Amino acid sequence: MDSRLKVLIVGGSITGLSLALMLERVGIDFLLLEAHVDIAPELGASIGLCPNGLRILDQLSCYDSLQEKSQNHSVNNSWYGTLAGRKVKEFEGLGGAVIERHGYPLSFIDRRMLLQHLYDSLRQKHKVLTGKRVVSIVKSDDVAVMIRTEDGSSYTGDVLVGADGIHSRVRREMARLDPAHDYIESASLHAHWACLFGISRNVPGIAKGDVGYVFGNRFSYLLGDGPGDRSYFFLTKRLQKRVFGSDIPRFSDKDKEAFVKPHLDDHITSGLRFRDMYDKRMSSVLVPLEEIVYKRWHYGRIIAIGDSSSKMLPITGQGGNSAIENAAVLTNNLFDCLKTSPQNKPTVEQLDTVFEKVQELRTPRLQKFVTMANKRQAVDALLTPELEEFALTRMPQLQAEVILRGFQTEFGQAASLNMLPVPYRPRTVPFADEQPQEKSKKGDIMAKL
Ligand SMILES: Cc1cc2nc3c(=O)[nH]c(=O)nc-3n(C[C@H](O)[C@H](O)[C@H](O)COP(=O)(O)OP(=O)(O)OC[C@H]3O[C@@H](n4cnc5c(N)ncnc54)[C@H](O)[C@@H]3O)c2cc1C
Ligand SMILES: *[C@@H]1O[C@H](CO)[C@@H](O)[C@H](O)[C@H]1NC(C)=O
Ligand SMILES: *[C@@H]1O[C@H](CO)[C@@H](O)[C@H](O)[C@H]1NC(C)=O
Secondary structure, three states, X not given: OOOOOXXXXXXXXXXXXXXXXXXXHHOOEEEEEEOOOOOOOOOOOEEEEOHHHHHHHHHOOOHHHHHHHOOOOOOOEEEEEEOEOOEEEEEOOHHHHHHHHHOXXXXXXXXXXXXXXXXXXXXXXXXXXXXXXXXXXXXEOOOOEEEEEXXXXXXXXXXXXXXXXXXXXXXXXXXXXXXXXXOOOOOOOEEEEEEEEEEEEOOOOOOOOEEEEEEOOOEEEEEEEOOOOEEEEEEEEEEEEEEEHHHOOOOOHHHXXXXXXXXXXXXXXXXXXXXXXXXXXXXXXXXXXEEEEOOOOEEOOEEEOHHHOEEOOHHHOOXXXXXXXXXXXXXXXXXXXXXXXXXOXXXXXXXXXXXXXXXXXXXXXXXXXXXXXXXXXXXXXXXOHHHHHHHHHHHHHOOHHHHHHHHHHHHHOOOOOOOOOOOOOOOOXXXXXXXXXXXXXXXXXXXXX
16 A cells, blocks of 8 residues: 555554554554664563464564564463462463464563564664654644654654553543543552562573463462573562552552562472572562553544553453554554545544544453453452462363363454465464454455465
């Protein structure tokens, strides 16, 4: 497509970079502005990529190269344990079963590796500007949208996509420009958990390809093996009480110290205390875990997607994966809107229809993810006697089949890019949009083989 439309993207993380890559592939012009000077900063975070996100990356020709870069790293076994260092359940070869069923692995890598890879995959690197913090939306009218950055520059486009995370400036600017709607929802945005996460190196006792869950008392661990000598930890703990809106704290180094101290002697495996892992950290961060699916995502020529419109607990690893899906659904609908007359720019009314549709298509799935992650976190933290009984007595008896059926719901309904083929990867469980009755919708099925 050779469209005159120009999309401004605010934020160059998972959502922003994957959207830029999609727009580039379908021939829609863009300019991405990222506040950090470094496009792939080391923030201590890891990311679990799942088949739903990986299939879209595969459509963007990013999958094989990403696997290669991450040394083909993927999850093999998954286990559950108690603080006594006792494994209550092990699912051997769970990762292999996921590949067989869905065509893609569960892949745990450094978040910065993914960002660097998305950036490297872009051809038009001059369209990514770093060290550009957007401070305001100057206007959004019938003609264009204009933004200003901290350094005093301004940029004009036809569409503005906020991919600027949970503390979204774009969302706050929409609230300012459109006082008739509640974009902030300070009575809904809440946090009831906090998470200390980080990356350690050369920790003995986390086996290759393992991902482990340790049940605590109002807290839990998620431990993962990463590429090379890396391993990842997440310690998620219940806050004293649920906090809302602007009462959600930001933590200091002192808070972090106090948070971790009571846990240093936790036996995370039979041979390993948390201290052994924490002492070998390259980096670690303590954050509150916000939860919300915002009701309103857009105003005029502006839409917010990714963490700026929805946020879930990390335990099921769907935040980033679903953000990639969101970018794909936005691309699909923009593309369809332009298809009829690529040389004509869509009107504000047409954009409103596109954005409303994206919000409508995505909201139920994101709400489901928020609920799922919340339930799962409650189980792992043994939050009630019933959940404790479930985690320690009934869960160990579950067959791998039950877990895999859960994944089927999680991955199966995933979105993908309508206009790009899906490379052939053998799988026994097709995605819902690959089912026979859906084939005609995606054009020539042979193109996908
Ligand atoms: C502890 C933890 C573990 C997680 N684990 C997983 C996982 O295993 N799997 C998974 O899929 N997801 C995971 N997530 C969720 C995932 O990290 C997020 O969903 C994902 O990063 C969202 O991407 P985003 O691009 O929307 O926002 P962000 O990653 O928050 O990026 C926002 C970007 O915008 C930039 N920015 C902000 N303001 C401005 C501005 N004014 N101007 C210009 N740029 C700006 C920022 O610098 C940043 O680069 C986890 C989250 C947490 C907290
Ligand atoms: C990754 O897997 C591919 C295909 O199986 C193989 O060709 C490649 O050599 C592997 N790379 C690494 C770094 O292991
Ligand atoms: C996966 O785990 C099984 C069981 O522990 C082990 O036999 C196998 O070698 C592992 N596979 C890989 C690729 O590490």
